[in-house]
Every structure is written in C-alpha cells, then in structure tokens.
Amino acid sequence: MTRPSSSFNRICKLLDYIHAHLDQPLSLDDLAQQSCWSRWQLQRVFQSETGLTVANYVRELKLSEAAEALIHGSARVIDIALANGFSSEISFSRAFRQHFGLSPRDYRKLGRHTGLRKPLQLAQRTPPVSQTPQLMQVRVESAESETFYGLATPIRGLLAAAPDFAEQVPSVWAQFTPLMAHQTPQPLTGVIDVTAAADNDHALIYWATSTLPVSGAERVTVPAQTYAVVKHRGPIALLPQTLAWFIFDWLPQSIYRGVDGFELERYPAGYDGTAVHAEMDYWLPIEIA
Structure with a gap:
C-alpha cells in the first residue's frame, strides 16, 4: 500500500x-x-x-x-x-x-561486545504519490454515548500484519442484513472495537449494526467520544486507501492523536458500496495531542 x-x-x-x-x-x-x-x-x-x-x-x-x-x-x-x-x-x-x-x-x-543493538539510522524516502489532502473532507465531532444492535465478528484490520477485514466484514454484513428485511431502510453503522487491540495481538471486534433493536441481534454501547471524521467517496473497496491517508498523513499533521476506542463506519440509508459516487463517513476517536 x-x-x-x-x-x-x-x-x-x-x-x-x-x-x-x-x-x-x-x-x-x-x-x-x-x-x-x-x-x-x-x-x-x-x-x-x-x-x-x-x-x-x-x-x-x-x-x-x-x-x-x-x-x-x-x-x-x-x-x-x-x-x-x-x-x-x-x-x-x-x-x-x-x-x-x-x-x-x-x-x-x-568482556567482549556481543549481541549489541545500535540506534536505527533511517534514510529519508522519496515521498510517493498519494491522495491530495485538499481533496479530502475531515471534520472533528463530539458524539454522546450511543447504543447499537447488531452482529459481531473478530477481524484483523488495516494496520494488522495479516489483514482479513476484506473477507470478514462483508460476511458479517451478509448475516446481519436479512435481520433488517422487514424494516424501512435505515442508516447503518459498522462499529470497530479497538479498545483491547494493543494487548490482544491486534485483533479487533467488528459489529454490523443499526440503531434500532433487531431480533437476534446483540447490543453494543459506544461511550461518548471526540472523533475526526473523514468522508469516503467511491466504492467501499477503496476505503482502505482513504484510511491509510487518514492515519498516515492527516493525523500526523494535525494537532490530534488517535485513541484506542470505538471507530465507526456510518452508512446512509440505501447505501450501495459498489457505486462510484457512494459516500460514507469514517469516525476515528481522537484527542488533543
């Protein structure tokens, strides 16, 4: 990447x-x-x-x-x-x-040197071509505690050594969507629990959810949190590119730092993840650095 x-x-x-x-x-x-x-x-x-x-x-x-x-x-x-x-x-x-x-x-x-490690001396790379920050929409939002209802699955996300989210996330949505079949189309939210990832071999819990109670679904409550919100435009398959820019470029240049909390994928009602002009928001927990 x-x-x-x-x-x-x-x-x-x-x-x-x-x-x-x-x-x-x-x-x-x-x-x-x-x-x-x-x-x-x-x-x-x-x-x-x-x-x-x-x-x-x-x-x-x-x-x-x-x-x-x-x-x-x-x-x-x-x-x-x-x-x-x-x-x-x-x-x-x-x-x-x-x-x-x-x-x-x-x-x-x-009395002799063996096994010593010296500080890294890193050579500067030539900056690769990347998404232009000016074309990305980022805002900061404070959200109150919110309760969601859905199904969960363990995943390895964008920053994992061996990511599997591209397979696991569509799978859990495929299981959850039929539970919503008799309801009017609602905004949906992917909830990513990152709270224990640093101590759990970088494993995350991903929830496919709605804010409405659904038969057969479990409940998850996300605490109040401040977020940086980036709008992703285009097919959902390209979301990892937006998140890479968000984490590797925007965050280091901002006055904020990431927090191990609950990340949110917010999808509007009727969202089509294959559409060229589809839009959704990714919410990343932050605090002032």
Missing part, C-alpha cells in the same frame, strides 16, 4: 525521542503520547516503517547500553539497571539473560 511520508517523519521524531530518553521507562503508553497515534496504531505504524516492534526495539537498545556499561565501567548492576530505566535488578537481569543468553555479571566477565 502506498503511504505518504508524514508517518515516516513522525517515526523519525519518535526514534530521536527514544534515543534521547533511554534512561527512562519508555512504556508503550509514554511513546504513544509522544506520537500522534494510539498504542495499537503506533505498534503497527512503527513496525511498518522500521520492520521492528517498538517494545523490542526499546528493550534491546536499553540492554545494549547496559552491556556497554558493564564492559567499560565498574558500576554496580543495580545502578546500571536503574540508569537504563529498569525498575529493579531482578527485572533487568531477567531481560538481559533473555537477550544475551548470559547474566549481567557473566557478560561483564566475558
């Missing part, structure tokens, strides 16, 4: 922050706060741009700094652990052994 360079620039800034703050814990929450993305989004974008997971990258840099200190200095192991953002000697020693295959003290006795 072609991506604008804004996400690359943001990741470069985040790398600079990581490299300058290796003496701090640098939790995923901390790093997400430094970026424009939610925890889940950051993990996927970071891996997309670097080929590494953010947690492993930070941990390996910290351990490599510690290994240098063990070889070239005489500081106590506990002091080296604390200086590199570990909360205790026990947690440091466990992580050190997992990475180097030796305890800190044995590594010091070995």
Whole structure:
C-alpha cells in the first residue's frame, strides 16, 4: 500500500525521542503520547516503517547500553539497571539473560561486545504519490454515548500484519442484513472495537449494526467520544486507501492523536458500496495531542 511520508517523519521524531530518553521507562503508553497515534496504531505504524516492534526495539537498545556499561565501567548492576530505566535488578537481569543468553555479571566477565543493538539510522524516502489532502473532507465531532444492535465478528484490520477485514466484514454484513428485511431502510453503522487491540495481538471486534433493536441481534454501547471524521467517496473497496491517508498523513499533521476506542463506519440509508459516487463517513476517536 502506498503511504505518504508524514508517518515516516513522525517515526523519525519518535526514534530521536527514544534515543534521547533511554534512561527512562519508555512504556508503550509514554511513546504513544509522544506520537500522534494510539498504542495499537503506533505498534503497527512503527513496525511498518522500521520492520521492528517498538517494545523490542526499546528493550534491546536499553540492554545494549547496559552491556556497554558493564564492559567499560565498574558500576554496580543495580545502578546500571536503574540508569537504563529498569525498575529493579531482578527485572533487568531477567531481560538481559533473555537477550544475551548470559547474566549481567557473566557478560561483564566475558568482556567482549556481543549481541549489541545500535540506534536505527533511517534514510529519508522519496515521498510517493498519494491522495491530495485538499481533496479530502475531515471534520472533528463530539458524539454522546450511543447504543447499537447488531452482529459481531473478530477481524484483523488495516494496520494488522495479516489483514482479513476484506473477507470478514462483508460476511458479517451478509448475516446481519436479512435481520433488517422487514424494516424501512435505515442508516447503518459498522462499529470497530479497538479498545483491547494493543494487548490482544491486534485483533479487533467488528459489529454490523443499526440503531434500532433487531431480533437476534446483540447490543453494543459506544461511550461518548471526540472523533475526526473523514468522508469516503467511491466504492467501499477503496476505503482502505482513504484510511491509510487518514492515519498516515492527516493525523500526523494535525494537532490530534488517535485513541484506542470505538471507530465507526456510518452508512446512509440505501447505501450501495459498489457505486462510484457512494459516500460514507469514517469516525476515528481522537484527542488533543
């Protein structure tokens, strides 16, 4: 998928922050706060741009700094652990052994560099051709809590390593639509639960829903939230391109950051996802960065 360079620039800034703050814990929450993305989004974008997971990258840099200190200095192991953002000697020693295959003290006795990781030095890419931001319509909306009724399925979304939403989403809508057969056409909403994605191997729950109670459907309540809303024009099959621009380009250039909340796909009554001029809105939870 072609991506604008804004996400690359943001990741470069985040790398600079990581490299300058290796003496701090640098939790995923901390790093997400430094970026424009939610925890889940950051993990996927970071891996997309670097080929590494953010947690492993930070941990390996910290351990490599510690290994240098063990070889070239005489500081106590506990002091080296604390200086590199570990909360205790026990947690440091466990992580050190997992990475180097030796305890800190044995590594010091070995006295030679092995398994060290150095900070990434990324070369700037030539920005690829992308959707023009001026042609996209984005607005910010605050929405009250809302209850929906529908059917759910697990999916792996746009930012997953192996996306399957293109198959799973049409399938759940095909199951839900017959439940609405005896009702007047209503606006429909795809509800994407991203609240646990960062801790659940990036799995999402997708709901095909209506705001009207439907026999055989389950209930899901979305809390009050502020959203950035992008209008997608054209066949629904092209929605991933709009979302890629939204997340990789618009969000990094805005004053907002993503939040792991409930994302919404809002479809008007009678929506035809194959139509060239079809329009729907995608709502992405945000907060001021």
